[in-house]
Amino acid sequence: MLSNAVRRIPLLLSRLVDFALPQECFVCGDEAGGEALCTACAATLPRRPGTACPQCALPALGAGPCGACLRAGPAYDATRALYDFAFPVDAMVHALKYRHRLALSRFFAAELATGAGDFGADADLVLPMPLHPRRLAERGFNQAVELARPFARMRGLPLALTLVGKVRNVPAQAGLGREARLRNPRAAFECRARVDGRRVIVVDDVMTTGATLDALACCLKRQGAAWVGNLVVARTPAPY
16 A cells, blocks of 8 residues: 555645646636636636525525525535536536646635635634545545635634544545435544534535535534534535
């Protein structure tokens, strides 16, 4: 089995390439001025509608919670999603996660920082979605950490890297049906300290059914969290 140091070589090379070479737009291939996307392509990304449910971020009729959240709301209290998980955002996320295109993490992190607005304005800490240690060793990095670090710095909030561990290496949500996605993350997380009265912003790349984020919010609420809000790059439109 390869050591962690060897596994990290592609990640380190990707970082060097990102900084050393002129950046072309991921979408159209034109010169992007050192950014991951050119201005024109960035302006055409599929942004989420303004009339989204404030709890689950799915489309709603008005400014309040959708019917599903009113009937049986999840453990998390709020969600802010920037984009639909559709082309080219879906390709960008996959390139970040599986091809180490780290310039995309900087683009998404900047978008989260500016697009979050007043979301979680009175939060106490920022928590990147944890990865199981085995998945982290395979991938070499946690993309949620890359997204959360600049946002936490911008907000002046602590970044909680060790507060929660993923203790079950559940199958990846991609490729699973809806019912399997809902069952998959149960009891996957362990909160290692009390968070009584704390307000937590969870940062992740993609939200599909919300089952993983719900499981994490349940874990945090059991340890005393007063509020849990999800800040995600993209939301899969229903039906997923």
